[in-house]
Amino acid sequence: MSESEQPVDLKSYIRLCAVIFLVVLCTTSAMIAASFSDHLGSGWTGRVTVILGIAVINAFLVAGYLMHLLSExxxxxxxxxxxxxxxxxxxxxxxxxxxxxxxxxxxx
Amino acid sequence: MQSNVQQFPPNRPEAAEAHSDHGHDHGHDDHGHHEHHEPGFWSKYIFSTDHKVIGIQYGLVSLSFMLFGFFLMVMMRWQIAHPGVPVPVIGPVLAALLGQPAAHGIISPELYNSFGAMHGTIMVFLGVVPLAFAAFGNYVVPLMIGAPDMTFPRINMASFHAFFLGGLVMLVSFFIPGGAAQAGWTSYSPLASTIPTDGQAFWLVGMVLLITSSLLGAVNFIATIIQLRTPGMTWMRLPFFVWAQFVTAFLLLLAFPPLEAAGLLQLMDNVAHTSFFLPTGLAVSGPVGQVSGGGSPLLWQHLFWFLGHPEVYVLILPAMGIVAEIIANNTRKPIWGYKSLVYAALVVGFLSFIVWAHHMYLTGMGQGIATFFQATTMIISIPSVVILTCMFLSLWGGSIRINTPMLFALGFLPMFGIGGLTGLPLGLAASDLYLHDTYYVIAHFHYVVAPGTIFALFAGVYFWFPKMTGRRMSEFWGRVHFWCSFTFMNLVFMPMFAQGIKGMLRRMSDGGVNYSAAKVPGVIDTLPGTVMELNTWILWAAVGLGIAQIPFIINLFWSISHGEKVKSDNPWHATTLDWQTPTPPPHGNFAHEPHVVRGPYDYSLPGEANDYTPQSETGGKSAH
Amino acid sequence: MEIPYTVKNRPDTGIYNAKLGVWLFLASEVMLFGGLFSAYVLLRVGAQPGHWPHGWLDVRFGTVNTILLALSAITTLLAWAACKVREFGKFKFFHGCTILLALTFLGIKSYEYHDKWIHYEIQLKDGTFADGHLEEQDDKQVVLHGRIVKDEKDLYDLRAQKDIQLGEVKIDRANIVKMQNYGPWHNTFTAIYFTLTGLHALHILGGTLVIFYLWGPGSKMYKTDPERFTNRIEVSGLFWHFVDLVWIFLFPVLYLT
The missing domain is CATH 1.20.5 (Single alpha-helices involved in coiled-coils or other helix-helix interfaces)
Known part of the structure; x- marks a missing residue:
């Protein structure tokens, strides 16, 4: 019984979920783009940093919103x-x- | 005095009534008999979800494992003292059971290695941890915090079954071709992956089961202590034993998984022939092995000791908790520095995660990292000393009651002191390089665990036995057990310091005979004869230690049905809630939810009629 | 006997038992995968220069699986929300989707495993290496769909080579020095790949079983104790999101870098 995260009505909740899903799609695309981009130098160090940085954002979204960690x-x-x-x-x-x-x- | 003991808060007459026919009329084996329908044998004793039954299950199984682990050690001591000589009496049995590795009753070096590895594994993971944490924790913690049971009773049961299965896998591995694991309880790679026996795979599967069991237990303990404290039981009113178990549970929760990860990786190395811990160009007795290589043997050591060191505190913290309870109870005064004890336990738990590499100074560590781990190791000794000092100070000015639990608790203090202080030279890289892998190390950690923790566990058994069964264990035989154990423990382990300082290495199946006999020209110091003779002394002291346990075993089982009946629910006149239940506690423990109004150790309050005031007792002046 | 706070929140901690329990369990899971990720980092950093593989895994499959898991995380959340507002039919629909998405994920994963299983590297007597997917083999010869390279090093970094020509390669058995598929034993990359994704797949499987139970036979509790049932959905959802979280790191670490 988590009083703190009451979904008042399902419709607005679905809208929120759709937004999160779109953002996750964008971050995933960004990761793939960073992986194949030629602008991040020839070595892997810079590329790995950028990709893991995006992954951390992605993880933050999942943990923060989907797992309700922000209101825990x-x-x-x-x-x-x-x-x-x-x-x-x-x-x-x-x-x-x-x-x-x-x-x-x-x-x- | 006995008759008008305050068994339940006086404002709850029903509760007093409910218990009064308990302590007197009922026998020993009626745990959980208050259910409305009488459960059958299987659901009552095997698939029970009652924390008390599970605690007793854990207790009996882990005590049996400890006896078995001790037996392995005596076999090893025989081999060390008399290399190549058949073991008297037990030799033929071993030969019949194990075949070739024990041919003619002689313990072969491979079998010695198996026994060594399994002695360590069994004593740590199947003996002391389940007894200290799971058995006492399960039985006592919910009672002490006034809870009806653990938070997740069925997970609790699953935890015991995983433990039992893990123990079974370990035992079965003795009988497979090649025998049980031989790479020591630390299972260092690549050794663990190159010895030709499947025993290592069994060991790893067994460990995964035991780790799973510990994780389930740890989650349950933490959730229970956080969620099920009875009204009024604030954090600073928890008995120190509960605090110790709480910190222990966190250590198990967060330190065990990396070992589980390492276990999975080593299992892959052994079964799927990966090379996680196998370096490139690894040669096994001549030819280069058929593995891809590229792995890191040191990675295993890091992951292992990330558990391994917190594990030391898993072994010692519950023991400290038990000793604190018994000392407070038998000095009849509040434990000295309760808050310092609590904070010290928390600091120990925290720091224990960042000291692990002091087991690895000899792996060719750089100065930077070695300095870091030396510093944290020296720092962690401070809270340990705080805890020990508080307990010593608690004795001061008390009117001490000497009984068997108290004797064992008092024995714990100097023994743990010796064990702890001899650890300091091992925490400093310079002295550790010399002492590493010698009998000095063996003596050090056995002083911590054997006469330390195990004494505390004995104390706990004698202390809570009346609550579990409604009868006391024999005081006379308890004292015989204590004095004999105390003497022989020291005779076993004290000489090992001398042997180790002289340079005798551990894990040598001949006890150093070959090392000693190798009169290499120009080498100044081989092991002198006196050091070798100590091996014989230690053997007979170990046998004596084994004999000293016989009074305990008989006492334990005999007292269940023949011990002196306790006259009240609170025979030790203790303050904590575990003594405020009927004896033995029924399913659900308390007749009414207790309300706590004071700290855990209100002994000898000025102006009170009794020299103890239970935590749930209202009235009295100094409720805090 | 009733255990307190199985449904209601304990006032001073603000949560119910199972939720605390699952967070503690997830904390231990963090350390479990943390240990494995540490192993990954060490193996990668410790690999000889030029020996860490790049581009061995098909990014397309990884991407699809990432999206599948993200979607299933959303449906899990919506299933809980549906329970919360007491719309049982919608709950059944959303969690049905979760189960289907999870099974599709596992299907794709096993296809990828199979792809590695039939992928062989063959060391030849003339010092060259044949590499490709096994088409057929008999006592005399092995047929691969792949290529022959002069140096084993050319097999590691596939991303650096722009024009890889694959074709049918026939190899005499007599010419073979060593033949090994891309199983976990192949090198430390395949070892950690199979271990990490294998353990993750086990988590998916376990999670799916739990969700399936709650969706099917376990959903009877909705009628008797809907609040408790909703809590169960929430707790199992937390586990499911964690599994998704692990994949969010597995995907870039194994497929993209």
Whole structure:
């Protein structure tokens, strides 16, 4: 019983969903365009950054609107904040460790 | 005193009535007998959704696994002390059961490796965690917060069944061709993918099941503690045990999944022949293996220890919770520094996620990352010391009641202290490079877990047994159990510090004989004879430790039907809500929803008639 | 015995039990996929220069699947909204769509798997490599629809090569040194591709089963306890959206870069 997200009538809700769907279509197209575009340099670094940036926007839309995260309770935010922090720790520290070897290490 | 114990808040006469015929007339085995229809055996004991039955299920199964894991260890100690000599008495049984790896009753090096890997796995994932977290957590947490059950009773049942299945898979793996996993409980790749046995695949499948079980349990615990606290049970009125379980549940929830991911990847390596953890050009006993390569062995270690270190706190936090409850109860005064305990537990839980690579200093780490992990490791010792200090200070000025639970709780304090302090040299890269992979490490973490956590768990068993069964365990045999265990535990583990400092390596099936005998010219320090002799001492101390458990086992089962009956629902005169239920608690626990009006440890309030004031008791001056 | 807050929100936390439960579960899922994504990043960063494949997967299929999942996320939400305003018929329609979309997704996914399964790389005795889809094979020869390259490196970055000519390639069995399809064992890219998408597909399958249960036999609860049923739809929808969220990252990471 989520009092905070009452869909008052179905029609306006369908309209909102249609908008979100269109936006998702646009971001997906933008990702594909970025992937095949010649303007983002020859290497992959810049391209990956742009594409993942768009993916994050896309994810924000899904989490924020479809999962109602924008109007969720503080408790859920707290749990997710810790999770994201630990996820960043896992990936970040592992990457750091894998890039940080004593001078002279040939293979790892 | 016993007779006019305040069993239920006085303003609820029906509740007092409901319980009064309980403690006296009913036997031991009637958990959940208050249902309107009498459920059959299967739905009552096997497919039960009652948190208390599930807790007892977890307890019995994990105690059995602990005994089994202990047995594996004694076999290993025999092999270490007498390499190549048939195991007396049990040798022929092993040969009949396991065939070639135990031919003539001699434990082959492969079998030794299996036993080593499975001893660690069973003790950690099938013994201590399910007992400390799932068994005590399930039985006690809902009672302590005044809840009728866990939030998701059926998920709770599923959690136990996944655990049981996982344990079964682990056991079955002993009997497959090639035997159980042999790569240590840490299962480092590429070793784990190159030993020719399917045992590793069994191990991984078993682990996925156990991890699933832990996740379901963790979700359930967190949701229960957040959602089902009874009115008035604010966060700062939760008993410390509940806080400890709460933090533990978060560790399991967020630290286990990366290991599940790693387990899936290693399963792919072993079954689908991928190369997630196998480097390019990997040579297995000569020729280069037929794998694509390109993987990273260190990735396994990172993912494993991302769980592995929080796991240490999963093992220790519930134990600390139990000890805190018992100390407060038996010193008859509030636990010292309740808030510091709570915050320290939270900080420990948080920091435990960012210390894991101190297990990996020897993997050729750069200075930057090593410094970071040394710093976090040193910082995390502070809240641990805060917790231990609070417990020591709680003893000061109390009129201490010595009974079996209290003895075990008191035993926990110095044992955990030794275990914790000897960990500091392992957290610093410079000293760890020398001590890594020696018996010093074994001694260190066993001091934390064996005489530490397991003592606390024994304390918990003796402490809550009257609530579970309505009878006490024998005090005399309890004390015999404590003193013998205490002595032999130290005789087993203390010599290992000496062996480790002398450089004796762990995971050697001959206990270092070959290492010691190798009189290489120019090498100054091989293992001296005295260090090798300690192996024999440790063997017999371990056997003694095993014998010391016999009084406990007999006491446990005998007392279920023959123990001294408790005269009230609150035999220890405790303050927390778990003692405010009928004995044993019926399905649904409380006759009426309790209302909490005070903190968890209101012992010896000035001006009160009794030296304890239950959390749900109104009146009295210093309700806070 | 009744467990509190199964339907109503607990006043101080503001949510009901199952919703908290599913968010906790999703937190653990974040860490599960987080571990796998970390593995992906490490394998990619640690690959030898020029050895990480590009353009091995068909972007068209990936795009269609992305759109299918986005649509199913919308229908899931509308199914919940329909329950909320107590329009049971519309709920049945929207969740019926969800199930069909999910099954189509799985169909396309298995076609893609099959495509990799029959795709072979064959090392020949003269040091060249044949690469393509298996057309037929017998004891004597193997027929591929593909091409022959001089250097194995030419097989990695397909996006960099503009004019790839594919045709029928006949190979004598006697000339073959090593023949391997593009299964998970082929290299670390196919390994992580199959693992990530496989685990994701399992989530889709599990989610579909749950939604199917709630759509079919489980929907009986709508008559007795509509509020609780709506909560179930919401909670299962949260899981479904999370699965969509994972795909939003899988698609660019595997197909586009």
């Amino acid at each position: 309770k503080k408790l859920v935010y707290t749990v997710l904040c810790f999770t994201v922090f630990f996820f960043i720790g896992l990936m970040g520290l592992t990457l750091w460790a894998m890039g940080n070897f004593p001078v002279g290490t040939i293979n790892h």
